[in-house]
Amino acid sequence: MNKNTKAKKRRPAPEDRQAVLTEQRRRKMARSPHAYVRGNTERFYEWVIESNGDALPHGPAVWICGDCHTGNLGPIANAEGKVEIQIRDLDQTVIGNPVHDLVRLGLSLATAARGSSLSGLNVVRMIEALAAGYESAFSDQDIEARRPEPVHVTMKEAIRRSWHHLARERIEDLHPSIPLGKRFWPLTKEERGEIEMLFRKKEIASLATCLKDRNESGDVVVLDAAYWVKGCSSLGRTRYAVLLDVDGGVVEGDDLCLIDIKEGVKAAAPRYKDVAMPRDNALRVIEGARHLSPFLGERMRAARLLDRGVVIRELLPQDMKLEIERLDKDDAMHVAHYLAAVVGKSHARQMDATTRKGWQAELRRNRSKTIDAPLWLWSSIVQLVSSHEAGYLEHCRRYATGT
Structure with missing residues (x-):
């Protein structure tokens, strides 16, 4: 079979697209627990609604990402060519509870940490850094955090990229x-x-x-x-x-x-x-992007x-996602703090000073002697990691057996 014949076999007829795409999605999600977490927003919100939703604080009504995992953050360029780390995918954006973004980011980072064989103690420290980074965004002081090495490397690459890089990466031509x-x-x-x-x-x-x-x-x-x-x-x-x-x-x-x-x-x-909110889903995404x-x-x-x-x-060539499939123990806390601060700033810019102060005070409540983070944040991430690990293994079983 020649190369052209093989290529044509990979191009389904329009009426067969859905079945092929569903199979590809199942295969991607079976690659790792982190890939499963990134590809299964629905399971996250099933947990939020059915299992632990009432235990989470109800934050101010702001536009949230709705799918705030690490791959949905990264360098973004504006029309003038300036580049910043911002949320880069707003498909799930709604006016909702900002806690959902924080917990989903924590789940994503914890899954990456466990996939990197980091110890449980490293994960505890990472969640503490996550809480501190998010809270810092609601302070009256505008402190620019130093980028951790994995983020700095991606940012440097984004700034120097040209059309040639985009073409080779996106269209291979x-x-x-x-x-x-x-x-x-x-x-x-x-x-x-x-x-x-x-x-x-x-x-x-x-x-x-x-x-x-x-x-x-x-x-x-x-x-x-x-x-x-x-x-x-x-x-x-x-x-x-x-x-x-x-x-x-x-x-x-x-x-x-x-x-x-x-x-x-x-x-x-x-x-x-x-x-x-706009009833049209495309308009909803645009409005959420403008705020976040x-x-x-x-x-x-x-x-x-x-x-x-x-x-x-x-x-644009500068638009990139953060590839944080694995975390070094020395970077884990810095990455968690920095990314949480990015998400926190996207929430904070939608609040007035009084609302920011009240929300920061709520985030600092419910601490214990064993972890410097809200207990609801820690327990939520522990439950979610367990739930998604079980869900991932079940997904792999079904994928392997075709059921």
Whole structure:
């Protein structure tokens, strides 16, 4: 069987996409407990609602990430080229309890720590650092924390990246086309036509012209598009990669633009009652991004495509996720403190001074002599690690037997 024949076998017909994507998601989640945690937001909120929801404090009503694991944080560039560590995936965002973001981040870090064979004592210290980092965001003093080494390395790489890095990583090709294969599947004529019509709209085309180095009045042309097989928890949703040319000429990097179109779906994260949120899921994601991750929010648009709400954004070379599959014992506390502070700042910027002070006081309550963190935070993470480890093993059994 030649290479082209093998590639075609990896490209299912549109009507068979869902079954193939479901299988890929199951396989990804079977790789490790940390991958299972990252890919199973629903199980986390089943625990929140059914097992321990009443034991958690009810924080101020703010926009939360809703799926705050380590892979959903990382360097993000704004339209002016400035780069910061912010939340980078807002599919699950709702106006809800900020505690849910803190606990989910703690679960993600604890799972990574256990996968790194760190001792239980290391995990205790890491959760203490998590609590301290989050609380620090609500202080009146704006203290910029030093980036821990794993975050610093990713940040340095993000700042020096160019279009060439993005093309090799995302589309595996420097030429102005999207190569079909395992990651990219062909579109139907209807999909291609709808995408081309979408970028004829000025408000959508402006995504490609809003960067400081691009011509704001430049013409935007769709060079290529494909169905994108990407992510883990998002596998199975409608998703497209679109390659645009801005102002003609196809100059390397400057005039090429890679767009991610992702279906907006109902959030698993519970929202607070009696709060106003957009009913359209794509608009909800955009609004949450503007509050939690301003660098990302300003570079996103919501639209309708094939009768579905979709979120559209340009992928920049500087946009990266933190790859923290394993933790060194010397870095674990620093990483936990730093990432919790990032999440805390995204919550704090939505609160007035009085609300911040009250929430900080609540976070400092319910301590013991054995751990310098709220007992509800520690017990929640312990329960969740146990629950997800059992769920992971059961998932592997079902995946192995095909049931």
